[in-house]
Amino acid sequence: MSPMIEVRGLSVVFDGFRAIDGIDLTVEKGELRFLIGPNGAGKTTLIDVITGLTRPTTGEVVFDGQSLVGQREHKIVRLGVGRTFQTSVVFEELTVLENLDLAASFRRPLWSLARRRRGISDAVAEALETTGLKELADRPAGVLSHGQRQWLEIGMLLTQNPKLLLLDEPVAGMSKDERERTGELLTSVANDHTVIVIEHDMEFLRRYASQVTVLHEGKVLIEGSVDEVRDDPRVQEVYIGRKRSDAVGTGT
Numbered sequence: 226m227s228p229m230i231e232v233r234g235l236s237v238v239f240d241g242f243r244a245i246d247g248i249d250l251t252v253e254k255g256e257l258r259f260l261i262g263p264n265g266a267g268k269t270t271l272i273d274v275i276t277g278l279t280r281p282t283t284g285e286v287v288f289d290g291q292s293l294v295g296q297r298e299h300k301i302v303r304l305g306v307g308r309t310f311q312t313s314v315v316f317e318e319l320t321v322l323e324n325l326d327l328a329a330s331f332r333r334p335l336w337s338l339a340r341r342r343r344g345i346s347d348a349v350a351e352a353l354e355t356t357g358l359k360e361l362a363d364r365p366a367g368v369l370s371h372g373q374r375q376w377l378e379i380g381m382l383l384t385q386n387p388k389l390l391l392l393d394e395p396v397a398g399m400s401k402d403e404r405e406r407t408g409e410l411l412t413s414v415a416n417d418h419t420v421i422v423i424e425h426d427m428e429f430l431r432r433y434a435s436q437v438t439v440l441h442e443g444k445v446l447i448e449g450s451v452d453e454v455r456d457d458p459r460v461q462e463v464y465i466g467r468k469r470s471d472a473v474g475t476g477t
Contacts, residue, residue, distance in 0.1 A: 228287075229254040229389055229419040230275065235284030237270055237443075244270045245281070246443035254289075254388075257415035259430055260423045261454075262440035263463060268423045271440070272391050276308050277301045289388060307387035311394050313374045317367030321358050321377055324366050325349045328381035352380035355413060357406065372403030376410060389419045396426050408433040431455075439463075 232250040236243065245267045252258045260268050273279035275286055277298040286293045293301055315324050322345070329348050345353075353359040356376040361369065366377060375395055382390055395411070396404045408429060414420055424430055430437065430451065437454045439446040447457050454460055 227254055228252065229256070229289055230421075231285075231287040232271070232275075233285045233287075235271070235274065235286065236282045237267075237274060237279060238282045243443055245274070248284070248440075248443070248445055250438060250445065252419060252421060254419055255415070257411060257420045257433075257435060258422070259434040259437045260421055260440065261425070261427075261430065261437060262446070265442075266440035267443040268440055269393060270443075272308065272393060272421075272423065275301075275391065276306060302385070302387075305386070305388035306391065307382035307385060307389065308391040309375070309378050309382065309393055309395060311397060313371075313378045315366045315369075315374055315377055315381070318365060320363050320365055321369070322349065322353070322362040324377055325352050325380055325384050329384035346384075348384045348386065352383045355383060356380040356410060370403070372399045372407065375399070375403075375407065379410065379414070383414070383418075387418060389421070390414065391421050391423075393423045394425060395422065396424065396429050404429055 228251050230250070230252045232248055235245055235248040237245040248267070248271065260271070262268055270279060274281050275288070275293060277293065277296055277300075281294060288301075288304060288306060291304065296304075316327070319327065326346070326349055329346055353362055356379060358373065358376060358380060361373065366374065369377060379390070379392070379395070392411070396407050399407060404426065411420060411422065412433060434451050436448070437451055438448045439454055439460055441463050446459055446463065447454060
């Protein structure tokens with residue numbers, strides 16, 4: 226394997242507050258990496274830097290051999306970086322199919338957007354199949370369940386054929402069944418893409434993660450397997466005093 230994303234010496238300072246403090250991180254092509262840590266650890270800020278929403282104070286981010294620092298957001302998307310946010314962003318008045326088709330149009334040349342197309346493109350058809358939303362293709366997005374809306378948003382990214390997907394707490398607020406379906410979806414997507422998942426649901430983490438990076442106070446605390454992370458005394462110390470359901474390795 227070769228690196229899909231390399232972060233070196235990354236720091237982000239906001240008005241004297243060091244949100245990220247010298248992070249080094251490498252994620253290989255085809256990897257499903259989970260990124261965890263308490264609130265304020267720097268997880269979302271790191272994703273903001275990768276996607277161009279935030280410019281780092283120091284450091285470098287290299288995506289598939291190309292530097293991302295200083296690149297505009299739309300250029301980073303066109304290079305092959307896709308992202309979801311904690312709150313799903315779909316067009317509620319449009320159908321599932323129309324949302325996917327609109328997302329797929331992002332990579333089409335401008336002249337083709339004025340042409341009325343017939344049928345469903347291969348990219349949209351594949352996204353419907355992968356996300357399990359084929360039977361809901363003609364439903365307005367506004368009537369979907371919370372989990373289905375998240376799957377639709379992932380499908381919208383997939384139509385753009387990204388090399389890297391960055392998913393910010395994709396199972397937050399989901400039912401047990403929806404979390405299981407999402408875990409299966411992420412595992413499937415990772416067969417053809419590199420995926421980084423920010424997550425707080427530790428039961429979900431234990432079930433679907435292989436490699437985990439723990440951030441704390443803007444730094445990498447530890448990287449390793451779920452078992453290595455769970456058993457590390459530094460991680461246990463970070464989570465002391467938090468809800469039992471949020472503690473790594475509680476099994477609850």
